[in-house]
Amino acid sequence: MPLSAADPGRDCPLCPRLVAFREEWRSKEPGWNNAPVPSFGVDDGRLLIVGLAPGLRGANRTGRPFTGDYAGDLLYQTMLDFGFARGVFEARPDDSLTPIDTAITNAVRCVPPENKPTTGEIGACRPFLTATVAAMPRLRAVIALGKIAHDSVVVALGERMSRHKFGHRARHNIGALSIFDSYHCSRYNTNTGVLTPEMFRDVFSDVREFLDSDAR
Ligand code: SF4
Numbered sequence: 692m693p694l695s696a697a698d699p700g701r702d703c704p705l706c707p708r709l710v711a712f713r714e715e716w717r718s719k720e721p722g723w724n725n726a727p728v729p730s731f732g733v734d735d736g737r738l739l740i741v742g743l744a745p746g747l748r749g750a751n752r753t754g755r756p757f758t759g760d761y762a763g764d765l766l767y768q769t770m771l772d773f774g775f776a777r778g779v780f781e782a783r784p785d786d787s788l789t790p791i792d793t794a795i796t797n798a799v800r801c802v803p804p805e806n807k808p809t810t811g812e813i814g815a816c817r818p819f820l821t822a823t824v825a826a827m828p829r830l831r832a833v834i835a836l837g838k839i840a841h842d843s844v845v846v847a848l849g850e851r852m853s854r855h856k857f858g859h860r861a862r863h864n865i866g867a868l869s870i871f872d873s874y875h876c877s878r879y880n881t882n883t884g885v886l887t888p889e890m891f892r893d894v895f896s897d898v899r900e901f902l903d904s905d906a907r
């Protein structure tokens with residue numbers, strides 16, 4: 692099954708509040724994506740990066756995860772530095788940035804007001820995350836960006852959150868997969884020093900080492 696088969700349709704009706712927000716922005720900005728943001732990357736990748744949700748003027752505008760706001764600048768540069776992408780990231784869906792061995796998605800596919808999805812919305816969107824994991828037959832590692840993404844991945848993999856607590860640079864083994872946690876690479880977290888670029892690179896370094904040793 693291709694990765695795209697795990698994506699919701701553009702008019703997914705499951706979250707009334709997010710549908711209303713989506714419709715509001717379709718009226719205000721008809722040139723924007725204003726729809727669930729599809730996963731981006733390689734169907735047979737060994738790494739899946741899971742964020743929280745599209746940013747209003749980032750992925751919700753451009754239609755590609757982490758594209759168009761600060762979080763993407765840090766994420767894609769770090770992916771390039773560790774061999775998980777090639778090309779040039781120019782914050783546009785038609786740039787030459789190409790993931791290597793990796794796909795990128797969000798725990799919640801539609802932009803939530805103020806970047807805050809409800810528990811019900813996270814649960815409603817989880818089947819698409821489960822389907823995305825299932826669509827990647829070679830998957831070995833997940834980078835969970837922030838606690839909400841971490842928790843949703845844990846539940847999507849059939850485990851209890853209480854058995855796997857989020858922690859920056861923590862690693863959790865669930866079945867054949869290893870989950871690597873990182874604080875979310877948002878501008879807020881980097882501006883406040885919660886996450887430095889070096890801390891983010893440490894997580895990618897861990898994953899690079901894991902996948903390289905896994906291949907041997
Ligand atoms: S957040 Fe997910 S489940 Fe909710 S409407 Fe959007 S695509 Fe559908």
